[in-house]
Amino acid sequence: MPADLPPVLPDLVDDVIQYQWGVTELTVGLLTVVSVVVGWLVAGRILRPVHRITATAQRLSMSTLHERIALVGPKDELKELADTFDAMLDRLEHSVEAQRRFIANASHELRTPLAVQRAAIEIGLPEDVGEIRDKLLFHNRRTESLIGALLVLAQAEHGLEKRLPVALDEVVRVVLAEGNADGLTVTTRIEPLTVDGDPILLNRLVTNLLDNAVRYNHPGGSVEVTLFDRALTVRNTGPDVPGERVDDLFEPFRRLHTTREQGAGLGLSIVASIAKAHEAGVQACPNPGGGLEVVVVF
Structure with missing residues (x-):
């Protein structure tokens, strides 16, 4: 290498190196931003069904069992999970409806004979057995009250x-x-x-x-x-x-x-x-x- 270099050459080398570092830093920064944005979009697209499943599960109660996730898209693991969840909700809704029908039927079937029994006690027993009559009426009303309270309790626990x-x-x-x-x-x-x-x-x-x-x-x-x-x-x-x-x-x-x-x-x-x-x-x-x-x- 010649001993005497032009004085401008070291400055040119430094400028080229600085330019390359600047371009490298800018490229790395842009790639980082692009990768973050693309990753966020991809992750959001992938996790959107999970958020939908979670939101539906949090919103569910006895009064909203008719709601379904109804996820559309390719048949992957998330679609299979959503369909399984919907099938479980179908079975749960049918079970709750059956229990509600049972409560309504039980209300009628239990109260009717008690009302007939009370009428028979009030009309059929003579006044000279007042103590026995009052005791039977007391227990009849107590049973009616208990059955009514149990039915109200069951209705409240099944939601509105x-x-x-x-x-x-x-x-x-x-x-x-x-x-x-x-x-x-x-x-x-x-x-x-x-x-x-x-x-x-x-x-x-x-x-x-x-x-x-x-x-x-x-x-x-x-x-x-x-x-x-x-x-x-x-x-x-x-x-x-x-x-x-x-x-x-x-x-x-x-x-x-x-x-x-x-x-x-x-x-x-x-x-x-x-x-x-x-x-x-x-x-x-x-x-x-x-x-x-x-x-x-x-």
Whole structure:
């Protein structure tokens, strides 16, 4: 190599090297951006059926079992998974419909003979067997109440077939007007509230709450009913409720005290099931000095 190079040649070499590095960095950057975009699009296209399956599964409830994924596309593993899920929903929907028909038939088949039995007791037994007559009528009405409560509980746990706008404040007023709270002080604070749901089940929810507050009370006690800020609160005086036993009250056939006048232990469990069917939350806490406060938040 000649000893004396032109002075411009090293500068030219440096410029070429810098240009090559610049082009390389630009190319790598562009390829990175393109690969990220292409990867994101491809991944989104591949995962879109998975998102659809997940969204359908999260949306499903007893009242939306008619929905299906109905995935279209090539018969790959995801299409097979979606079709299997749809077939499972078909079987589940048929099973739920069969159970609903059974509940309706059982309601008729069980209540009719009990009504006939009650009429036979009231008409057929003479007045001079009053104690036996009253005892038979008491157990007949208790059985009717138990069967009715079990059917309502089963209906609530199977979800809502349809939803209608219900003025909950009017339901509360009607239940209060029809209720019997003799010997108790009832105070109310009711504000307008409309919820989507089943008017019959919502009436039963309010009725059970008020019946529970009246039944498990003491003479001269009080019941406070509040409907405010999408929350229905029923608070009563009464016997002490241990804090560790509160959750048990929402289980079927659970009672703190067993007496002849008390129900079957289904009141608050029905409240919890109806609230769940309406996507509402239920919580309860004992009051200082006795009694219970139950809050249903819609």
